[in-house]
Amino acid sequence: MGLFDKIFEKKICSICGGEIGLLGNRKLEDGNCCKTCAGKLSPFFSDRRSSTVEEIKQQLSYREANKDEVAKFNTTRVIGGDSTKIYIDENARRFMVTSARNLADANPDVIDFALVTGCEIDINEDREEEKRKDAEGNMVSYMPPRYTCSYDFNFTIFVNHPYFSEINFRLNSSSVQTTPEGGVPAMRIPDPRNNYEYREYEQMGNDIKAILTQARQDARDEIAAANAPKTAATCPYCGATTIPDANGCCEFCGGAMG
Numbered sequence: 001m002g003l004f005d006k007i008f009e010k011k012i013c014s015i016c017g018g019e020i021g022l023l024g025n026r027k028l029e030d031g032n033c034c035k036t037c038a039g040k041l042s043p044f045f046s047d048r049r050s051s052t053v054e055e056i057k058q059q060l061s062y063r064e065a066n067k068d069e070v071a072k073f074n075t076t077r078v079i080g081g082d083s084t085k086i087y088i089d090e091n092a093r094r095f096m097v098t099s100a101r102n103l104a105d106a107n108p109d110v111i112d113f114a115l116v117t118g119c120e121i122d123i124n125e126d127r128e129e130e131k132r133k134d135a136e137g138n139m140v141s142y143m144p145p146r147y148t149c150s151y152d153f154n155f156t157i158f159v160n161h162p163y164f165s166e167i168n169f170r171l172n173s174s175s176v177q178t179t180p181e182g183g184v185p186a187m188r189i190p191d192p193r194n195n196y197e198y199r200e201y202e203q204m205g206n207d208i209k210a211i212l213t214q215a216r217q218d219a220r221d222e223i224a225a226a227n228a229p230k231t232a233a234t235c236p237y238c239g240a241t242t243i244p245d246a247n248g249c250c251e252f253c254g255g256a257m258g
């Protein structure tokens, strides 16, 4: 086969068996994947290149099953920023993170609160020095230097999930800017907490962290209670040796065993 033929040789998707168009190939460790199949993977998944065909097939079947979980999802609360939002089903103790408006199309991973291992808010500051023209027309620093700062509020949810370990998103859709106020030396590197927007996003990040941390704790407490070893006791009413049922009652006479 000549070089020309080699370049234009059609590749076949190892997942769906479809033909892969020019520039459409998404490499796997031991095969090829078409754009359509790659587009169905979890948006939080980042290990495609080091994944095998078998692993990708497993994930796609999980992703297919996730569509039913999205359909069953009953949003009772929405928190989050301008674009990415966290949808919470408080009764089922689950959540989804997405910026999509059509949840069924986006098929965001439905995640149990119990899988959350932590949350982090990272406020990224970018400083740019303001300059002025001197008498000769050169750009020179103010004395002391003045800065315009911009801030981004990056949020990470750490999860113990089979296909990804981090969910990263930004609370703000455009950077929050703070500009220096001339004349007052102490204000030349502006204090971002004087900025209303900055305080709003910082508060939002702390709120999300508190909600997820509490939800995780509640979910884990419930699991721990359900898994607690049941010990036999003597029923004070009928005298039988019994393991109390889920409501703490004697399995023979139904008396409350406290």
Ligand SMILES: [Zn+2]
Pocket: 013, 014, 015, 016, 017, 018, 033, 034, 035, 036, 037, 038
């Ligand atoms: Zn495919």
